[in-house]
Amino acid sequence: MLNVVVLVSGGGTNLQAVIDGVEKGSITNTRIAGVISNNQNAYALTRAQKHNIPGICISPKMFETREKFNEKFLEAVDVIGPDLIVLAGFLVVIPPAMIEKYRNRIINIHPSLIPSFCGTGYYGLKVHEAALARGVRIVGATVHFVDEGTDTGPIILQKAVEVQQGDTPEALQRRVMEQAEWKILPEAVDLIANGRIIVEGNRVKRL
Ligand code: GAR
Numbered sequence: 001m002l003n004v005v006v007l008v009s010g011g012g013t014n015l016q017a018v019i020d021g022v023e024k025g026s027i028t029n030t031r032i033a034g035v036i037s038n039n040q041n042a043y044a045l046t047r048a049q050k051h052n053i054p055g056i057c058i059s060p061k062m063f064e065t066r067e068k069f070n071e072k073f074l075e076a077v078d079v080i081g082p083d084l085i086v087l088a089g090f091l092v093v094i095p096p097a098m099i100e101k102y103r104n105r106i107i108n109i110h111p112s113l114i115p116s117f118c119g120t121g122y123y124g125l126k127v128h129e130a131a132l133a134r135g136v137r138i139v140g141a142t143v144h145f146v147d148e149g150t151d152t153g154p155i156i157l158q159k160a161v162e163v164q165q166g167d168t169p170e171a172l173q174r175r176v177m178e179q180a181e182w183k184i185l186p187e188a189v190d191l192i193a194n195g196r197i198i199v200e201g202n203r204v205k206r207l
Helices: 014-022 043-050 066-078 098-100 127-134 169-193
Strands: 002-008 030-037 055-057 084-087 106-110 138-145 154-163 197-200 203-206
Touching: 002 014, 002 066, 002 169, 014 043, 014 138, 014 169, 030 043, 030 084, 030 169, 030 203, 043 055, 066 098, 098 197, 127 169, 127 197, 138 169, 154 169, 154 203
Parallel strands: 002 030, 002 084, 030 055, 084 106
Antiparallel strands: 106 138, 138 154, 197 203
């Protein structure tokens, strides 16, 4: 059984997709052991509560230094002892010590087709604003393992979505979530839970 901790900052629709996958059986061999938010008011914490999943808040704002936060954050994760850490709209930089300790056991959902519209400064709605400003016709989402870079780790799954005439950033964000994110994030968790992928260098191999 894969023990998963999900890290969130906001609405938690991707968390919901994973919860639904586990409850409905499209994700097997998986238990969501906890949810950690850096934002006490994140609706994601309410979603966790509704499904009897323990949720806690830990934020850099609660500590005098980033080092102290990083230390306590790692401790909070270690207490849960996850096999997999899922970043589902988590907007805090993962401490290097956590990346090292949980190498190839942290995955992230990013709302673009990496390597487009990713890296520092590209998160949430900004990604969709940039895609519309550039005039691309195809966007999408990516699930990847987390390494020391920003959105640079091995890619697990990607799914493309078409831009439509008259799209606003909000409309595009919603379509990318519905058509891509909420599908590929649960699928990636299921693949990992069932030992269906391995990492070879910076590439993921499907077994
Ligand atoms: C999602 O679109 C996710 O891909 C994005 O934040 C949103 C969170 O929504 N993540 C990033 O931009 C990370 N760089 P949610 O809280 O409803 O899942």
